[in-house]
Amino acid sequence: MYRSRETARQTNSDNLGHNRHLPAPTKTKNRSALLMQTPIIQLTDVGAAYNRGRERVVALKDVSLTINRGEIFGLLGPNGAGKTTLLSIVEGLLRPERGAATVDGIDVLTHPTDAKQLLGIQLQRSALLDDLTAAELVRLYAALYEVDLSAAQATELLGRFGLSDKARVYARRLSGGQQQRLALAVAVANDPRIVLLDEPTSALDPRARREVWDMIRQLHDEGRTIVLTTHSMEEAEALCGRVAIIDAGRIVACDTPASLVGNLGAAPMLKTALELPIDAVRPLPGVRAVRYTGQHLEVETTEPQLTLAALQQMATDRGRIIGEVTVRPPNLEDVFLKLTGRSLN
Ligand SMILES: Nc1ncnc2c1ncn2[C@@H]1O[C@H](COP(=O)(O)OP(=O)(O)OP(=O)(O)O)[C@@H](O)[C@H]1O
Ligand SMILES: [Mg+2]
Numbered sequence: 001m002y003r004s005r006e007t008a009r010q011t012n013s014d015n016l017g018h019n020r021h022l023p024a025p026t027k028t029k030n031r032s033a034l035l036m037q038t039p040i041i042q043l044t045d046v047g048a049a050y051n052r053g054r055e056r057v058v059a060l061k062d063v064s065l066t067i068n069r070g071e072i073f074g075l076l077g078p079n080g081a082g083k084t085t086l087l088s089i090v091e092g093l094l095r096p097e098r099g100a101a102t103v104d105g106i107d108v109l110t111h112p113t114d115a116k117q118l119l120g121i122q123l124q125r126s127a128l129l130d131d132l133t134a135a136e137l138v139r140l141y142a143a144l145y146e147v148d149l150s151a152a153q154a155t156e157l158l159g160r161f162g163l164s165d166k167a168r169v170y171a172r173r174l175s176g177g178q179q180q181r182l183a184l185a186v187a188v189a190n191d192p193r194i195v196l197l198d199e200p201t202s203a204l205d206p207r208a209r210r211e212v213w214d215m216i217r218q219l220h221d222e223g224r225t226i227v228l229t230t231h232s233m234e235e236a237e238a239l240c241g242r243v244a245i246i247d248a249g250r251i252v253a254c255d256t257p258a259s260l261v262g263n264l265g266a267a268p269m270l271k272t273a274l275e276l277p278i279d280a281v282r283p284l285p286g287v288r289a290v291r292y293t294g295q296h297l298e299v300e301t302t303e304p305q306l307t308l309a310a311l312q313q314m315a316t317d318r319g320r321i322i323g324e325v326t327v328r329p330p331n332l333e334d335v336f337l338k339l340t341g342r343s344l345n
Contacts, residue, residue: 040194040225041067041090046099048085048249059085060096061249067227072220074240075229076332078344082249083229084124087196090227091121103194117145120192122183124199124229130172134158134182137171138189145190161185161215177208184215188224195219197228201235213239231345233332245336252339257332264338266330267302273323274315284310293343300330 048060060082067073075083088094089101092112101108103115132140135154142149149157155167161181166174174182180200187195200216201209216239220226230236236243237257244254253260267288274297281290286303301307304327315322336344 038069039066040069040104041065041227042100042102043086043089044100046086046089046096046101048082048089048094048096059249060089063099063249063251065244065251065254067225069225070220070223071242072216072226072228072240074236074243075227075246076231076233076236076243076336076344077229077246078231078342080248081246083246084198085249086246087198087227087229091119091196092116117190118193120187120190120195120224122187122195122197122200124202131170133168133170134163134174134185135167137182138185141186142189147190149189157185157189158182160218162211175208177204177211180204180208180212181215184212184219188219192224194225194227197226199229199231201230201232209235233336233344236332243332245332245339247336247340247342253335260332260335261330264330264335266334266338267300268304268327268329269334270299270301270304270307270311270325270327271296272311272325273297274311274320276311276314276318276320280314281311284314300334 043063043065046060046063047058050057050059063082063086065086075086077083085094089096090103090108092108092115095109104118106115106118108115129137129140135151135158138154138157139149139151142154151167155164158164158167161184163174163178163181163185166178166182171179171182184197184200187197197216201212204212213235216226216228228235228239240257242254242256243260244251245260246252255263267286271293273295275295276297278290278292281287281297281299284299285306286301287299287307288302289300291298299307299311308325312322333344336342
């Protein structure tokens, strides 16, 4: 049913010794279709809770989820939704109160060590030991999985994450973006088939974020399954083949970003910095819905041109000027709002 620990270790060593990482998958339609149909992570009716003093905090309720081999799968949800809890169960770090979890057919609850051999893990708050160099860290983490990396192999691995000149630099001396990339290198030091990334780009500037995205795509191109958590609909749309939207411990939707947005049947969103009463805007031509996000008026409209002309007229009548106007197609943020009644961030 599952690979023994010995076999898993053997395969890891083989990959590291010869062709360190999995060969890039042949990108034929059939192969990717096949990959997408093979479950690699399965959760069934999982419930989880924490005890905070006397209080019991329910973190996951009846979560069932199948992630297939070769996917980049996103868990998208706001603070406290249960994303880290879900990953912790897959990682064998938290025991669910109810339900079952398997990794490549291995029961995480009864065979946690075997399951962990298949996983590369990046925790939400990367606990990189400050007083070790980048090369020492990747070797240490590989060793935790009983994979022996030479100094040259460690440097080569770092090179794949743009850190070859940082091998001898202490982790604490790296920039935020470099530390995130080091955390990725550490996560794949054991050459895992499955990589679990908890908010891999949080607190990064847009450029550093894109660099990390490229590296995640590279790990995926090598044939690995990637599961990542994010607050960012932009990240989910940019990276993920499928996304589970998670809110208050429940998965409220799970599909491709395009289907999630398509199923919403929403019209384009017109956004501008203008203060007008919502009740006055609602009857304008084309308008389906109106809301304020911060200082911005957001109008869902089937007729952006007509709505804008009417808004301009209304603003002029009230002695106001419309600032910059943007019109965008509906996105995952709108899906989240529709499903939960709240915005993502
Ligand atoms: N160690 C803990 N002790 C008590 N409660 C916890 C603990 N960890 C998480 N929780 C609670 O469980 C719920 C889910 O938390 P979790 O960390 O899984 O959310 P998250 O989606 O990862 O949030 P974030 O985006 O902020 O990382 C929250 O209500 C949180 O307060
Ligand atoms: Mg979290």
